[in-house]
Amino acid sequence: MKKLLIGLILLILSCYISLVFIEAEEYQNYQEIVFDSDDAKLLKDFSDKEYKSYLKKLKKKKFIGWNILIVNEEEHVEFVSETKLKIYNDGFSTIKHDISLSTKEETKYQLSATGSIKITADGKFKKFKGSIDANIKASVSYSSVKTTNETYEFEIIVDPLTYVKIMTRGEGIINNGVGKYYLFWVNTKSGGWETFTLTTEYYEIIKERIS
């Protein structure tokens, strides 16, 4: 009975350890993210082996607090974002449509985390939960600059049986890595972290026939 219970506990623990939950934001869902560097990759694309090897590199133990390792620093990426909006005209006469667009503040600065590293919201802005946020801030260019850009309106004619969409391409900076937490020199938590800073967005109008 005791063996069965221990076996069950071990099974539950091993399942828990092998599941790497990713807390991620919008940029993870972009249609395409391409790094300038061939070696750089997103946190979600780290293999188990890579992830473990990065954690192994964090050898220095601490009395209390986080130790972090930067895997990809200030890596430039280009992306194709989601279609901002689509306006359909399936009628037989043209329609005039007002498009109102603005960049959400949250899309300019986004975070991801795995394992025991968590993301928390500080008002409108997200940050890593606990003292690791300060460690990352001190190590990489991580500024939760609160920027607000103007909303803009655009009026367009949509021909019959067509739709208009606004596509966004963009550029940004990715930093990622792993971290280990120590309590009395004992490693109690570990995980991966990633920051994404949007630098530029390019807008494109596309009008296509409704098929």
Place this chain on the structure above:
Amino acid sequence: MRKFFFGVIFLFIVISLIVLHQDKPSKSMVHLLTVYKDYSRIITKPEETISIPIYSDYEDTFLLDKEAITSSYISNEINSLEIKIDNIRKTEDINKLDEETYTLYYIDISFPYNLTSEQIIDISDCKLSLTYINDESIDLEIGNMYLMFNPIEENNQISLYRMFALTNFYNGKEFISAIVFGLTNMTCENIKITEIDNNIQTMNLDIDEAKFIDEINNVHESIESIIRHEYNPIGIISFSTSIDLINDKLLVVPIKYEDVIQTTNRFPLIIKYIYQDKEYSYIIDDFMFFETHNTLEDYYGSIREFIYNY
């Protein structure tokens, strides 16, 4: 009794110190910073607004209180237009410049009248003039305002199916190097494009160097690689050529800047063309081609300062 007396004095001193500490010293001087830039817009309806960014080093000033404004104009030495202040929005965008901290505000202005103008209203070197209930007035230098008051009309001859900008970098700043159009000739006859205008005096679309291509995917593609010869983005354009519109091809039109390269990212496009020997215009509303997340420091050189003394 003596203890009570000292107690009262002590309490008085403590309360006075708290009150003094909480009562922020009022500022004797407010610095308002504006970014001198081009605003080229087509106003399609009276509710449409233009957002003017203003940076202030003091938050509790009547200068940025909409309710304190009694009249407002945009003007230069030739033209003047009465405007409506729709809103003054305080943002959470805090910027440092020369050791001072500035908060970004937007003044949203609109034109509360049904005005239509075929001609562009040119308010170069434009000042935003605000008068307040205490009869104080301020003039803020905001740049160049090029306005057209037109509804966007249906066009049965030309249709736009694609549009985006190519950009490049100069001294670390991103600028538009060309506009890429996908245009369809919806008639059975030839359409000749004679001019494409963005209403900005110092930033012109150079149709002499325009080229039709099949596809382009890189927004940083160089003009030279498209037109296959060297191209100077600074200079004066000549209107010597016209272009026969070709369907199913993308038209790349380089941008030429008159004196200096500018970072203007939003403007309308007025395509002038000849169809059956008559001249027409196809108007595209002002479009934001790209957006870079700038801080106040990035605008260095284009910043204008207004100092108000209380």
